[in-house]
Each structure stands twice: as C-alpha cells, then as structure tokens.
Amino acid sequence: MKKLFIVFIILISSLQLSAQQSELTFSQKPQEFVLYNLNSQKMYSYYLVPSKRNITLSISNLDTLEIYSRIFFEQKADSRSYDYVLTYNALADTIHKICRKSSVTRGVNGQAVSTYNKSVIALNDTQNEIRIINISPMPVLFKFDYNSPSNYSAQHEYIAYSPDVYSDEKILVLNDKEYTYYEPKNNEISLDLEGPIYLKIISRVIFDMPATKKIDYQFDVYDNDSLLASFSEVGYKSSKSVLTNNIEQIPSTGDVNILHFDKGAHHIEIRKTSNNHEVMFRFYINKTAVYVGDK
Secondary structure, rough: HHHHHHHHHHHHHHHHHHHHHHHEEEEEEEEEEEEEEOOOOEEEEEEEEEOOOEEEEEEEEEOOOEEEEEEEEEOOOOOOOOEEEEEEOOOOEEEEEOOOEEEEEOOOOEEEEOOEEEEEEEEOOOOOEEEEEOOOOOOOOEEOOOOOOOOOOOOEEEEEEOOOOOOOOEEEEEEEEEEEEOOOOOOOOEOOOEEEEEEEEEEEEOOOOOOOOOOEEEEEEEEOOOEEEEEEEEEEEOOOOEEEEOOOOOOEEEEEEEEEEEEEEEEEEEEOOOOOOOOOEEEEEEEHHHHOOOO
16 A cells, blocks of 8 residues: 555656656737636737747657647738748748637737637657748737646736715625625716726616617726726626615626726726616625735
8 A cells, every 4th residue: 555655656757757857838928818707707918929920939758739729800801811930840831721709818908809729739759849931911829739728817806995976885795795796976887996907897777677688788988088998888687696775777787997007107997988877886806906014
C-alpha cells in the first residue's frame, strides 16, 4: 500500500512538472481585447491583430494548439469572411473563415463581434514558432488554447456598488434573495470610479401593462462627458422576480453589459434614452479594483 502511494505521488508530480513545462510566449505581446458571454457572464481574453500585421508565438512542449478567431461585426450582414496566413512546422497555410454576428458574445464595451471559428494544429517538435499574419482588411481577434478546455478569466469577481446620483431605490426579490436596483434621476445615474476597473451593469425594464409581452429600451454610457457605448436591449417579463414596493409592476429579466475603464479618474453617466419606459439599474465592480494600502 505504501509503495502504491509513493508511485501515485511520483505520477502526480510528473504530471504537474509536465504541465509547468508547457509554455506559450509572444515575441511581442499584442493588444489584449476582452469579450464576455451574455449567458454565462464569463470573460475571455483575445488578442487584437490589425490588418497586415502579425503575431508570433514561441511554443514549448505542446503537441496541439487550438486557435480561436473572431472579427468585429459593425456592418449589417448575414455573414462575413476573413483570412489569415498561419505558419508552423515550416508550412504556410492560408486560412479562410466565414462567420456571422454573435448573439451571445460582445466586447466589454458593447462592441458587436462575430461567432468564433476554431483551427487545431498538430506540432511535431518540442520547440515551435508559430506566426499568424492577418491578410484581411479588418482587424482579427485571436485566442489560443492548450491544456485548458474552459480558458476563461476567473479573476474578475464582482461586488455590488451603489451609484452617487440616482432618483430612487427598488428592492427586487429573486430566488428568496433581495437585490437593490436604482432608478435614474432625470433619466440619468452617475458614479465616479478610479481605473483600471470593470463595471458590470444589470438593467431591467418595468412592465406596467399586463398585455405587453416585450419592451425595447436603450441607454447610453458616458465617460468624462464623452459617449463610450450605446446599448439597445429587449426586455421580457421575468417569471422569477418581483418588486417589493409594487407587486403589480413586473420587472424584466436582467440584461448584463460589462465596461472597461483605463487607469485614471472616470466620471460615468448612464443616460436612459427611452423616455416612455421605466428602467432600473444595478452595478458591480471587479474585486481586484478594491484594495487597502499600496498596490
């Protein structure tokens, strides 16, 4: 039994060592671009490669590499295509991909992006250099995956945050838990934050007409008096939440948007642009933005 335990420890140590020796490094780290999934609310780090630019990676002790790619979807079209040249194992392949607009994934500041495409390449040596050249006229977003099926950022945990200026509070009960939402004052809510920071905004529209099945509503986000992002949402009646102060008003299901603000002071204003509907908001900031002392 003791011998079996020792063998088990050696096996685990070998696996850990092997995982530690697998590496992926950039010759020059490209610009990071964060996406999030509306359904899972998980955030994913991609790398933005402009048109006619390249990205070079050094690979150690990997036998396969998964390459995910997306493009921005600013035009109204059913589908779009893009191309990039992938060089590895002394081979150069031109990769052609077709995509459509994603309905569940956005940029952290609300940018529309495509669905992802995936390429898997086999590596034949212990040391490899991989180069990707974006030959499309638009930027392409890339993400690389190995030994990590989920490959999402778990570092962005959030805590609730109350705004500085708002009109009133509403208490929403969902699954026996209470959540405080805030109504705009003169169609506006404001808060001051210090970046770098992520701000999660959960918005809900209120139904006051029983026959209404869905409501379109919009709001803009301003950063230091400059328009940062505009959001258009469709609210559907929630079957699981109620408002404690008025049970006849039915809130919609929550729509989630995440914004990123760079280092520095940010005066943020959320301006409701759909004046015919009552909209309420709840805010969260990432935990890593909250600290005591020097950082």
